[in-house]
Amino acid sequence: MTTTAFWRPRRWTLRTKLVAWMLLLFIVVTLAVGALTVWQLSRTLRGQLDNQLVQSAVNVGNQLADSAPGGPQPTAGRSLRLSFQVSNGQIVQLPIPYGDSQSHLVQPKPDNFVSGYGRTDSLTRAQVHALKAADIGRRPMTVHLGGHLGDYRVVAVKHNMTVITAINAAGTQVNTEPEAVITVIGLPLDANRTTVAKTAIAVALLSGSGVILVALATTYIIRRNLEPLRRVAATATRVSKLPLSSGEVVMPERVEPRDTDERTEVGQVGASLNDMLDHVYHALTARQASEMQVRQFVADASHELRTPLASIRGYAELSRRETEPVPQGITHALGRIESEAGRMTTLVEDLLLLARLDAGRQLDFQPVELPIVAIETISDARAAGPDHVWGLDLPEEGLEIEADEARIRQILINLLGNARKHTPAGTHVVLSVHPQGSGVLLQVRDNGPGIDPELVPRIFERFIRGDAARTRTEGSTGLGLSIVSAVVAAHHGKVDVTSRPGETVFAIWLPRRQAAPAPATPQPAV
Numbered sequence: 001m002t003t004t005a006f007w008r009p010r011r012w013t014l015r016t017k018l019v020a021w022m023l024l025l026f027i028v029v030t031l032a033v034g035a036l037t038v039w040q041l042s043r044t045l046r047g048q049l050d051n052q053l054v055q056s057a058v059n060v061g062n063q064l065a066d067s068a069p070g071g072p073q074p075t076a077g078r079s080l081r082l083s084f085q086v087s088n089g090q091i092v093q094l095p096i097p098y099g100d101s102q103s104h105l106v107q108p109k110p111d112n113f114v115s116g117y118g119r120t121d122s123l124t125r126a127q128v129h130a131l132k133a134a135d136i137g138r139r140p141m142t143v144h145l146g147g148h149l150g151d152y153r154v155v156a157v158k159h160n161m162t163v164i165t166a167i168n169a170a171g172t173q174v175n176t177e178p179e180a181v182i183t184v185i186g187l188p189l190d191a192n193r194t195t196v197a198k199t200a201i202a203v204a205l206l207s208g209s210g211v212i213l214v215a216l217a218t219t220y221i222i223r224r225n226l227e228p229l230r231r232v233a234a235t236a237t238r239v240s241k242l243p244l245s246s247g248e249v250v251m252p253e254r255v256e257p258r259d260t261d262e263r264t265e266v267g268q269v270g271a272s273l274n275d276m277l278d279h280v281y282h283a284l285t286a287r288q289a290s291e292m293q294v295r296q297f298v299a300d301a302s303h304e305l306r307t308p309l310a311s312i313r314g315y316a317e318l319s320r321r322e323t324e325p326v327p328q329g330i331t332h333a334l335g336r337i338e339s340e341a342g343r344m345t346t347l348v349e350d351l352l353l354l355a356r357l358d359a360g361r362q363l364d365f366q367p368v369e370l371p372i373v374a375i376e377t378i379s380d381a382r383a384a385g386p387d388h389v390w391g392l393d394l395p396e397e398g399l400e401i402e403a404d405e406a407r408i409r410q411i412l413i414n415l416l417g418n419a420r421k422h423t424p425a426g427t428h429v430v431l432s433v434h435p436q437g438s439g440v441l442l443q444v445r446d447n448g449p450g451i452d453p454e455l456v457p458r459i460f461e462r463f464i465r466g467d468a469a470r471t472r473t474e475g476s477t478g479l480g481l482s483i484v485s486a487v488v489a490a491h492h493g494k495v496d497v498t499s500r501p502g503e504t505v506f507a508i509w510l511p512r513r514q515a516a517p518a519p520a521t522p523q524p525a526v
Helices: 014-062 125-133 190-240 265-320 328-358 370-384 405-421 480-490
Strands: 079-085 093-097 106-110 112-116 119-121 141-144 151-167 174-188 366-369 389-393 400-403 428-436 439-446 494-500 503-511
Touching: 014 151, 014 174, 014 190, 079 125, 079 151, 125 141, 190 265, 265 328, 328 480, 366 370, 366 405, 370 389, 370 405, 370 428, 370 439, 400 405, 400 503, 405 428, 405 439, 405 480, 405 503, 480 494, 480 503
Parallel strands: 389 428
Antiparallel strands: 079 112, 079 174, 093 106, 093 151, 112 119, 141 151, 151 174, 366 400, 428 439, 439 503, 494 503
């Protein structure tokens, strides 16, 4: 598939569309499932963390004044605790006994720590300020503490706690009393996020592997299931390239029996295609038979008409040579009979030639020097039309091709005669011959009034005349350009015409060498 076609799905093959849509559907479902899985895991882990915080908050709120400080036990990271007095916002100083023998002695310790993994640290002043300013309540919330701590899920509870209010000068006498404090406890989110990230990576890797596997499997399955359709399409393509426009039709192409099972969609298409090919074959065979009958009739009629026409012309000429006086009216009538007989003879010869070309009669291909033929035909045209200006445009060197010289002369005579008959006196007509690629280009150009644009597409059809477009000075059978087209086709060449007021160009391209003829199908003699 080309880059341009890749970005235009309308130009994709059916197989590509099916694979692409299945992959797209799988990717969408995989992304949705993966995203839902990661989101649910994150939600579950956060819910577990919040439940642990809430339970710890309950324990802190229910503890007695002489109980040990409560808080969450570290499970996956370092837990924090911060207690400060409601009255002045100072961090609570806890009494910690040294032992039974000196139970009246205490060592004050701030209730502000981050513990876990066998290590305990105090929160920095900035972190303490961040916790106080966060307006933390009994519902868990997330606070960013910065540094190596990162984000914490925290909860706050208000309760009474025994705190140190005074210490003697020696630091051994202490007065304590219950005080209303706010204790903030928290657990880190890093462990949860690490777990979620690892899960997301695992889901992404598995999804990517799944996409590759589905792409390979889908391509194989679709290709295998579309193979019958591809074979049917290949048969239709081969049929579309058969030459069915004319001649005897041979249509050996059919869909294989394995692709015509009408229980399947492809089989229905294959069976219908076979039925259509049968109908087309029968119709073309009937058309060919009808065409052969018409051609045979034209050929037979042409053969039969040549003899009586020759007799009519002969008797008319013989009558005009009588020595006895012949009335002027009879002389004129005999001249007209001879003229019309000659015209009918030309028509019969043209019809006979077209019938032979239609029947595929092989031409007599021999080496032909085109410049010489061009010079001779332009000389004949100059003699027939002295009121026109005739010109030649030939290459400096000789130009030889394999062709039927008589037929080449005929197409040049027809084109030059066409220019002479349908253009006014004084028109410039130029015949040019030049090499072009692997062939030769012949052109007949005139500066006459041009051809009616509506007539140009049908100019090479039989019995088409350009009288409405050009000045008619002589009779025309309407077969001259049809003969040109048929002879050029028999030489495996091309003919074209372009016309506008002031310039009309008939262009003929002929190959220099003719390919070896294929074995011809026997045709009725004409």
